[in-house]
């Protein structure tokens with residue numbers, strides 16, 4: 468069979484030189500592992516496979532041939548509308564459409580409006596069953612358990628070449644995605660991994676992958692896609708240290724500060740960790756994973772600043788992940804604490820996340836129970852800078868005022884100058900300069916929403932829960948982002964179907 472695999476990273480075509488540069492170096496590298504794994508499996512099963520990623524640079528329908536038998540599409544919720552539009556086109560051509568990835572897992576029933584088969588968890592046998600026509604569409608299918616049997620990195624080389632390299636060779640910012648574990652022992656209520664138990668992948672496989680990388684490429688850069696890297700810290704480091712020091716690939720990872728204890732930090736440097744992205748989340752909640760047990764507010768700020776300073780002695784690049792608008796947040800204090808963090812640590816790049824009700828999470832279920840979900844808001848707006856819920860302690864206008872205040876603090880030219888003059892290595896200053904430009908775009912987007920909130924009574928009424936009628940602002944924005952695909956989706960297509968609120972799936976065991 469002719470099988471297409473498309474990993475959709477965005478729904479927005481690139482515009483302007485800054486966004487093109489940012490996307491070419493940065494966004495392009497956020498490819499998923501599972502689409503590559505599915506591509507490998509399909510090849511191993513004897514099919515002719517076409518794999519591509521879409522990050523906004525070209526027309527997504529041109530990424531794959533049209534005369535396919537089956538297309539597997541993977542996407543995040545924020546890019547799901549372009550996936551829905553493409554599914555309509557492929558269906559018209561008689562192609563079997565299959566959706567996987569985070570959106571399929573969070574909102575399988577909504578996805579089934581457009582796709583023949585929606586996959587939650589899968590393995591090679593389940594993919595074989597799909598290709599063998601064992602499932603009658605429309606159907607949600609899952610193995611019911613997280614995958615732990617992944618192909619070797621070497622087997623994914625054709626997909627890595629296509630997604631991350633230029634002319635078949637890695638460039639300065641080429642990132643090779645890999646995994647050392649799946650799941651997480653923490654239970655953060657907003658996270659789609661909240662109920663996936665932590666499982667370390669076999670040590671021998673990690674070692675084989677790292678050795679192959681070291682032997683095949685000069686100075687490769689690896690991104691560990693583990694939800695929470697090195698939960699088995701010493702064991703993971705032991706495996707990485709089996710390689711001679713000069714051969715250890717540079718790597719990027721996301722890990723809880725609670726795992727990165729003082730006595731462990733030097734091993735991150737020894738194993739060539741280039742960039743770490745721990746989550747601080749809210750100043751009033753989630754303190755267990757940020758290593759600040761029992762500390763909140765100013766006390767938490769002091770602890771995490773000290774922790775990041777010590778981490779920075781061993782890891783050149785750092786990002787801190789914040790969640791602003793959790794139910795524990797109220798008043799100006801969270802914004803003031805975040806700004807203080809930014810001032811004290813110019814070499815740490817902050818990301819400020821807005822609480823987003825991804826399906827199949829306790830947070831989503833709570834928002835539904837409490838009637839705080841903006842049910843008419845299309846999934847295309849399930850990401851920053853958009854607000855898909857009503858917050859507990861902020862009206863929407865004051866919330867956006869705080870968000871703008873925070874973003875201006877780290878997107879300012881003054882902060883840019885501090886970043887550029889802070890000693891660093893490994894291209895971190897270049898990345899943070901690019902990210903500062905992108906953050907300035909975010910400020911403009913936040914201001915636009917805040918301005919509409921203040922001047923358009925119906926827009927504000929929607930965000931205050933007084934009406935479910937989707938404001939023109941969102942209809943127009945969705946249409947603009949879909950571009951030539953906008954005509955394929957009606958307004959009813961864009962508005963989520965909540966008949967099966969939640970992320971429940973009908974388990975279908977693979978044989």
Ligand code: SF4
Pocket residue numbers: 651652653654655658659660661694695723746756
């Ligand atoms: S620690 Fe990170 S990966 Fe684990 S549940 Fe919390 S947010 Fe998710």
